Amino acid sequence: MIDTLARWLGLDPSAYNDWHLVWLAPWGRVGMVVAGVVALATLYWSWRGYRREPRLGVRALLLGLRALAVGAALVLFFEPAIELRHVTRQPNHVAVLVDDSRSMAIADGGEAGGPTRLERARRLIAASAGTFARWRERHLVDFYTFSDGLTPTTEAALAAPGGISARADATQLREALTALRARHDGHDLGGVVVISDGIPTGKLEALTDGRFDPESSDFLRGLGVHVHTAWAGRDRLRDVAIARVLADDFAFVHTAVKLEVVVRASGIKEKTLPLTLRRDGAPVRTVEAAIDATSHEARVAFEFTPDAVGKYLYEVTTPVLPGEAIESNNTRAFVLKVIRDKIRVVQVAGRPSWDEKHLRALLKRDPNVDLVSFFILRTPTDLSRVPEDELSLIPFPTEELFAHELGGFDVLILQNFNYGPYGMGAYLQNIKDYVLGGGALVMLGGDVAFTSGGYPDTPVADVLPVELLDEGLPAERLVSEEPFRMQLTPDGERHPVTALRLDGAENRARWQGLPELVGVNLVAGPRAGATVLGTHPFLRARGGAPMPVLALGEFGKGRSMAFTTDTMWHWGFLAAGEGDDGRAYDKLWENAIRWLIRDPELRLLRVDTDKAEYALGETVRVDARLFGVDYRPARGQKVQLEVRRAGSGAAGAPGTPGGKGKASDVAPPLLARTADTDDEGEVHVDVPADAAGPYEIIARAKVGEVEQVEKEVYLVRAEGRELEQPNARKDVLTALADATGGIAMGGADELLAELPFLPPRVVRIDQRTDVELWSLQAVFWLALGALALEWTVRRWRGYL
């Protein structure tokens, strides 16, 4: 048609391949509408004027001639023209997206040594070279990889062995499509081809009945292009994955923690799998996970009770089965920060006394202490004149307390308590074990405490910081009734427990101003390794040294304190009556409990990281802080920091797995640095998180002659959610194609050449000519002829 038109207009047909009708009149839209209305009104009135004409043919002729004249007038008014153009169409873009997430490195399909998903994608690209050539006839073909981002690449890189690697820890398909759409904003995107294993980890994840949720479907339709898909995965994957560990970031010490573990399994015959929870490498608990035959999942709950404050590295592991596609997802690590909700104290008193009363009042007053008291209000030798139901007494729950619940307490206070009458002999070993395992024991004096309480040669005596006297001594040689003023030892003058004042001189004066105590249990002396803070002014222990009154000891992971009098309350209530503020008693107990529970604030060396878990590539900020014995920042002191992979063995580090191994087993640290503390007593080190895994920091420094060692852990997490569900998902890619009108090619060996893409929309105009129709003489003669003929007919019919 363009040829005919060009020839009719006298132009070279070969110079044009497109035409358009255009209007050259300057009247605008309003003028054109007005002209149209006038034309229609003219025709209407003409039709009304010819109603009297009886012959229908004549009437039609007259109206037709009038219409022809009006039409010719409109042509003159609108000034139409034919625009002849030579245009060239710009090819639009077809984007080929290849998944390079870590799951693409999985070799599935059940063939030993078979290709990975990425290799299948590579082969598909290589085999589709002809297809791409066909597409390039009308389109520009762009290549990208996608995972945690969209990255341009080339066909050659995708087709070459080893050209790309499965590197990233996410498959953010929707985010990649969004980025692609944005990239082609203003350009012409004709279609998308996605080659993937179909395991998106971003927003396009869940399918219901083979479809995405409405919002995702709207998004996909909104792309405005067909997304065709090719599946690089295969069925028959053999793998077990610890898909999720649902745990809080922190837990409370001595309070049960529940965590849920989701295990996903495919291609295995085993119906149950053992799951082991480890803390810092040591097994905590093992449970059997029963795999559901339908969902191929198991949800297992672990419940355990952290027994100490701190940051711990936990791992959930299941053994690697023969032939598993991925081994790394059989373990999942997390860091749990165990904090103290309240200090749980159990106070057991052999009889009510002012010492017991004031200690209970103090502990009950402290909002940080959760106190459970058991007081012996009546002994077997006391008279009972009334029925039991008129008494408010309860049985002393010895078994429940000492056999079952003891581990839940931070501090056990045996206050003037003799165990004998209460059938507790069998539980004394539990108390010793409790201390060795990290608990804190306090024994306070009185007429039924220490040797008078029957403790010599019992397991409890093993964890007391004082040596007890022999039981065979007469009762009057087990106690002294004399009043006395406790003397601080050199250790006591600088120990945090007896630090009533920060300044040494002020502290000594404070102690000297306290009231006398009355009566003391006699002991043989301090136990080896114990720290004696206070001694009797004139009583002597075996060997002639002053007899300890206040002593501390460390046994296993636990601590104990002995105070051999039951009038410590004199330092509070009685002192207050003598003009003192009465706070020495409170401060001493506050200090003692903080020391007993190993309050981190009492540590002289502290090491911490700014986060518990890091992503790859982040920087780990390590802060170490050193204090002197007076708890003031230690300036200019050397602090040694070592960073190791957890479990690689750091000799001498507390609680370090592998610490007992041979020297040759100890891997070199990833970082070892010795630095001087600044004015704040601090040392900062930045450690790059460049490899996934659990790490521990060992900090060492000397305060005086005592070496302080502290440990901290952190985790560099790499896996994200990429390998939680390693099974390739063909259905996801099918749903993706369906939602966009694309074609799901499944596990095709070669991409289809005839995939529907949108035609190019962008054109280039090389030549243009306007031919004005209104200025043709034919139009003028047509109008003139029509008017003349109408005039003639009207005259013939007698209308003029």
Next chain:
Amino acid sequence: MSQPTRRDALALLGGAGALALLGRRADAMGERTRFTIGQLSYAGGNWNPRPNGLRRLLWEIDKRTSIDTRAEPAVLRLDDKALFASPMLWLAGDRAFPLPSEADLARLRRHLGLGGFMVIDSAESREGGGFDKSARELMAALLPRRPLTRLPESHVLYKSFYLVPTPVGRVLVQPYLEAAFEDDGGGRALVVYSQNDLGGAWARDNFGRWEHEVYPGGEPQREHSFRVGINLVMYALCQDYKADQVHVPFLLKRRKWRPDSP
């Protein structure tokens, strides 16, 4: 703490038998460390209307409970240096008495505020007597913002050792106790006031005869008045121990078993 079951009793027997072998009791840490009550003496009025009352209560406490007591109360004046050696004070009388000096009041106020406890026992056998008026004037001056209020029946003092339904004494002027508390929400009782002449019910002469008749309940009421006294001492020493959660199930069970008392 008690051993109410046969198994516990057997365990106790065994334990008691083993006591001679395992531990040698030191008979307290001397007389000064034993428990006693600080009886306040004051000029004017009659500070000691029942001279044998507290002595007998201390004897009963020593025999019935695990508390080691002295034989005698500690007689103290408010300006005594040893006032703070007795966290539990006893103020008794049977007639009006003068208000202590401001300095003594301040000392007593400090004693109570730091953890002390005071029992006021009226031996007047009637409401509104001279002692009652003086005691209330004392309380108004001592703790002006902590007026005496009726001690609720649910208060731990009624179950600190015995389950006490009615706080009787030698007489029954008031079937309840009054108390001034540490804070508006209740909390620790600083002062407990009985108008039922507790000391009169306890007083026994050197020949072992009760010094006063008890009415209207007779000898059972005397026993109950001892229970009130022992509970007061237990409260002073153990505070709200019996309100601890660990005791609740036992006490609820006992309350349910217990028949209604007159």
